[in-house]
Amino acid sequence: MSLPGWKQIPLGAVILKPGNSVEYKTGEWRTLRPEINQEKCIRCRTCWMFCPEGAILEVEEPYKTQAGKEYRLTYKVNYDHCKGCGICANECPVKAITMIEEAI
Amino acid sequence: MSKPLTVWDLPKDEFLAPGHRMCQGCAAAITIRHILKAAGKDVIVVMPTCCGEITSTVYPQTAWRVPWIHVAFENAAAVASGVSAAIEALKRKGEIPEEKDIKVIAIGGDGGTFDIGFQALSGTLERGDNVLYVCYDNEAYMNTGIQRSGATPLGAWTTTTPVGKVWRGEWRPKKRKDLIAIAIAHNVPYAATANPAFPVDLYTKVKKALSIKGPKLIHVLSTCVPGWRIEPEKAVEIAKLAVLTGMWINYEYENGVYRVTTPVPKRKPVSVYLRLQGRFRHLTDEDIKKIQELVDADVERINKLVGKQVIGPVES
Ligand SMILES: Cc1ncc(C[n+]2csc(CCOP(=O)(O)OP(=O)(O)O)c2C)c(N)n1
Ligand code: SF4
Ligand code: SF4
Ligand code: SF4
Ligand SMILES: [Mg+2]
Numbered sequence: 320m321s322l323p324g325w326k327q328i329p330l331g332a333v334i335l336k337p338g339n340s341v342e343y344k345t346g347e348w349r350t351l352r353p354e355i356n357q358e359k360c361i362r363c364r365t366c367w368m369f370c371p372e373g374a375i376l377e378v379e380e381p382y383k384t385q386a387g388k389e390y391r392l393t394y395k396v397n398y399d400h401c402k403g404c405g406i407c408a409n410e411c412p413v414k415a416i417t418m419i420e421e422a423i
Numbered sequence: 424m425s426k427p428l429t430v431w432d433l434p435k436d437e438f439l440a441p442g443h444r445m446c447q448g449c450a451a452a453i454t455i456r457h458i459l460k461a462a463g464k465d466v467i468v469v470m471p472t473c474c475g476e477i478t479s480t481v482y483p484q485t486a487w488r489v490p491w492i493h494v495a496f497e498n499a500a501a502v503a504s505g506v507s508a509a510i511e512a513l514k515r516k517g518e519i520p521e522e523k524d525i526k527v528i529a530i531g532g533d534g535g536t537f538d539i540g541f542q543a544l545s546g547t548l549e550r551g552d553n554v555l556y557v558c559y560d561n562e563a564y565m566n567t568g569i570q571r572s573g574a575t576p577l578g579a580w581t582t583t584t585p586v587g588k589v590w591r592g593e594w595r596p597k598k599r600k601d602l603i604a605i606a607i608a609h610n611v612p613y614a615a616t617a618n619p620a621f622p623v624d625l626y627t628k629v630k631k632a633l634s635i636k637g638p639k640l641i642h643v644l645s646t647c648v649p650g651w652r653i654e655p656e657k658a659v660e661i662a663k664l665a666v667l668t669g670m671w672i673n674y675e676y677e678n679g680v681y682r683v684t685t686p687v688p689k690r691k692p693v694s695v696y697l698r699l700q701g702r703f704r705h706l707t708d709e710d711i712k713k714i715q716e717l718v719d720a721d722v723e724r725i726n727k728l729v730g731k732q733v734i735g736p737v738e739s
Contacts, residue, residue: 340442405656
């Protein structure tokens with residue numbers, strides 16, 4: 320992240336780019352990484368609802384399980400920002416999310 | 424009454440961007456996400472100094488995708504009133520179209536609400552200003568290092584209610600002051616409690632509050648990882664246990680009528696909530712009995728207000 324000089328700072332130190340905190344990758348805080356088992360996931364939206372970072376992405380990507388069940392949605396993790404809190408794994412009703420230790 | 428909303432009614436829009444520095448597992452982040460989903464893009468948010476403020480706007484970055492103002496610890500409600508008045512004035516002058524519905528929400532911590540911003544809040548509620556005030560209540564002054572507030576519950580360890588031979592955590596031997604009752608005493612049209620483990624209920628209440636003109640207040644419990652000495656992954660589970668034990672009751676008040684939005688036919692004993700938190704680890708069975716008695720009395724009070732037994736007895 321490059322810091323602006325004082326001449327570039329807007330009056331009143333107003334921040335002109337809404338949501339520019341995305342430039343800061345809180346994923347670096349993570350020690351445990353959530354992994355979603357797409358076979359087990361029942362697409363209930365619980366993890367998406369509870370993630371404090373909004374780091375569970377709901378994408379319009381069809382998925383067919385080996386048992387033949389078809390889904391319209393797929394849940395994925397935004398690892399740039401996921402802090403690894405584990406709420407998603409703790410709240411998932413079918414235990415489809417596993418927290419895995421990050422390799423250093 | 425309209426059909427209750429479900430998780431699928433929550434919009435996908437995210438007005439709180441990732442990259443904010445709230446702790447891993449911070450429930451305030453969950454609460455703010457859903458407040459903003461309910462408000463939509465036409466909102467101005469006012470925030471006093473608190474965790475939500477310092478972590479969301481680490482200069483030169485902001486996590487807010489809606490207009491947002493940071494003000495002093497004491498005056499969030501007063502500034503929100505000013506913003507609301509300014510919107511009205513600009514409409515009168517024809518600079519904003521009359522029909523444009525711009526919402527004003529103040530979001531403050533318990534320190535900024537129960538204690539330091541209390542006078543400003545009272546003014547906003549008393550004058551009838553068109554503002555929604557939300558207090559996310561992590562039950563202490565967290566961002567400055569876990570000092571007790573007027574919202575700290577009996578027995579809780581904080582750095583100013585330490586645990587040793589003489590002090591045994593928070594000492595106030597009764598229920599903390601009742602923010603909802605205080606709001607209602609100002610004759611507000613709407614007041615409610617909410618909880619991050621029930622985001623659809625929270626979303627519904629914010630939507631409803633914003634549809635009503637005048638001053639509204641929503642009080643939200645906010646599990647806090649370092650302040651409550653809990654595991655981050657348990658933040659939602661513990662918030663839910665607060666409701667299942669009756670330590671927290673989800674209800675709303677609308678024009679004279681009380682309604683519990685999360686009925687609990689059989690309560691769990693308060694110990695299952697307390698024992699998961701390091702801030703209560705020093706409590707003896709005798710201490711817990713006292714807390715159970717406070718909760719029993721509060722449950723009885725709410726059941727009376729509602730006119731039937733919506734919160735049941737402790738299951739054996
Ligand atoms: C008048 C004044 N006193 C003290 C402070 C320092 N201060 C900033 S935030 C804060 C605690 C906030 O507690 P709370 O409102 O509960 O929010 P939390 O940090 O717990 O989210 C304190 C003491 C201040 N900014 N202004
Ligand atoms: S909570 Fe579990 S089942 Fe539900 S969408 Fe997330 S991963 Fe899938
Ligand atoms: S571990 Fe926490 S931050 Fe990461 S996706 Fe799950 S809930 Fe979100
Ligand atoms: S100290 Fe508590 S309230 Fe503050 S950011 Fe951390 S978890 Fe959230
Ligand atoms: Mg606080």
